[in-house]
Amino acid sequence: MTEVTTPALTIDALGKKCPIPIIMLAEQINYVPLNSVVAVLADDPAAYTDVPAWCRLKSHRHVGSYELPGGGWAIHVRRNY
Amino acid sequence: MAYFDAASTEPLHPRAREALLEAVDVGWADPARPYTQSRRAHLLLEQARSEVAEVLGARPDEVSFTSSGTQAVHLGALGTLHGRRRAGRHLVTGAVEHSSVLHAAQLHERDGGTVETVGVSLTGRVDPAAFEAAVAREGTALACLQSANHEVGTVQPVAEVAEACRRHGVPLLVDAAQTAGRLPVPAGWSVLTASAHKWGGPAGVGVLAVRKGTRFRSFLPEDERERRRVPGFENVPAIVAAAAALRAMAEEAPEEQRRLSELVGRIRETIPKVVPDVEVIGEPVERAPHIVTFSCLYVDGEVLLGELDRAGFAVSSGSSCTASTLRPSHVLEAMGVLTHGNVRISLPRGATADEVDRFLAVLPELVRRIRHDAGVA
The missing domain is CATH 3.90.1150.10 (Aspartate Aminotransferase, domain 1)
Incomplete structure (x- = not known):
């Protein structure tokens, strides 16, 4: 099943090195309602692995990672609690 | 100051230091010449080879010394692929192998060969069944698996994978750089590589062991040294020290x-x-x-x-x-x-x-x- 959800919040972490994108995500995920999606835009290769790993550690859900036309990814995370 | 980076390099073992200082004085001559000084260097080299072979579970004539663990992997992987060209050009490796394996694989690919990388679990272990499915592919010339991972320490299921490789007639290169001298070498390898400075020997010495019966042909220009597997003049004093360190480390x-x-x-x-x-x-x-x-x-x-x-x-x-x-x-x-x-x-x-x-x-x-x-x- 593919899940198409418009993000409730987009965090622009392009050009930022890890762990900054993760720090931004951890702080800002609390601004969106439960079960809604946050999109992290990042181009540090570490973020591609680290956002899903953060979701696993923090029991949020990694919805998917989508390549951006200009490089990097939109990494979608669903707030679970 | 506490040094906690043995996986990069283990400090020189005191027994290696002693052996090195002695061998610098007596083992400097060309081991391939017929005169007295050379015979002494030759003897030291062959003694070291026997000692290393014994600890690693190889025969002395299977063991060659290289200039590093990285070089041992490069020569071992590419030499076996070269020797088995007729069997096929497919290479299978684990996803968390040392960069020397991955770089050899990239060169093999650029040269027209194919590579399959077998993924690992969250703990960094390859699944033997997935590895077997990969080596079962027609035309697999070589498989590579480390004894233990250099970054996270996870021990790989080498014995099981070796058994699977044997069933499919595929030689297995085992990179034992992180465990040689610390843990027994797992059974079933066809090619074994290791690095002396990781077991308390000096830098500049690697080990490449090729099991008798494994097809192997160096891809480098011909050279007579080290059973034609490794080109260039051996560093006899460093090899002697490496053998002393390995024996001491394995004893302890x-x-x-x-x-x-x-x-x-x-x-x-x-x-x-x-x-x-x-x-x-x-x-x-x-x-x-x-x-x-x-x-x-x-x-x-x-x-x-x-x-x-x-x-x-x-x-x-x-x-x-x-x-x-x-x-x-x-x-x-x-x-x-x-x-x-x-x-x-x-x-x-x-x-x-x-x-x-x-x-x-x-x-x-x-x-x-x-x-x-x-x-x-």
């Missing part, structure tokens, strides 16, 4: 590696209790005795390494900010674990419980401060 291993493994166990157990938001990585039980890796959420690995250095601890990291490539370690990526805030501790022979306790005492405050400075609540 049952007791010393158990002791180090207990210290690693203590670190694995304590860190999640004293540092919040931390992930201890790798197999908890099936692991190299001396290696433990963890990642701290929201922490810049380079900053943490700098702080630890100032606090008197030499450790390593797989975080991208500490790598020359600006990419996180391929090992952590393949495992799907946190790559930032990563610290690898690898205990050398003689590391003390006091040093470990001191590390565990200073780490929580360093991590707390780095997080605080980065604005993490």
Whole structure:
């Protein structure tokens, strides 16, 4: 099943090195309602692995990672609690 | 100052130092010449070969010395692929192999060969069934698997994979760089590689053992040295020292590696209790005795390494900010674990419980401060 959800919040972490994108995500995920999606835009290769790993550690859900036309990814995370 | 980076290089073993100083005086001549000084160098070289072969479970004539572990992997992988060209041009490797394996695989691909990389679990272990499915492919010329991972310590199921390779008639190259001298060499290898400076020998000596009956042909210009497997004049004094270190290390291993493994166990157990938001990585039980890796959420690995250095601890990291490539370690990526805030501790022979306790005492405050400075609540 593919899940198409418009993000409730987009965090622009392009050009930022890890762990900054993760720090931004951890702080800002609390601004969106439960079960809604946050999109992290990042181009540090570490973020591609680290956002899903953060979701696993923090029991949020990694919805998917989508390549951006200009490089990097939109990494979608669903707030679970 | 506590040195916790044995997986990069183990300090020179005192027995290696003694052997090296002696051999520099008596083993300098060309071992391939017929006069007295040469016969002495030749004797020393062959004695060292026998000793290394015995510890690694090989026959002396199967063992060649290279100039590094990396060179042993390059020559071993590409030489076996070359020797088995008629069988096919397919290579199978694990996803968390040392970069020397992956770089040899890239060269093989550029040269028209094919490569399949078998993924690993969250703990960094290859699945023997998945590995067997990969080597079952028609035209597989070689498979490569490490004895234990260099970054997270996870021991690979080499014996099972070797059995699977045997069933399919595929030679297996085992990269034993992290375990030679510490753990027994797993059975079933066709090609074995190791590196002396990781077991307390000097830098500049690697081991390439090719099991009798394995098709092997060096891809380099012909040279008579080392059974035509490795070109160039052998560094006899360093090889003699490497053999002395390996014997000493292997003799001490049952007791010393158990002791180090207990210290690693203590670190694995304590860190999640004293540092919040931390992930201890790798197999908890099936692991190299001396290696433990963890990642701290929201922490810049380079900053943490700098702080630890100032606090008197030499450790390593797989975080991208500490790598020359600006990419996180391929090992952590393949495992799907946190790559930032990563610290690898690898205990050398003689590391003390006091040093470990001191590390565990200073780490929580360093991590707390780095997080605080980065604005993490």
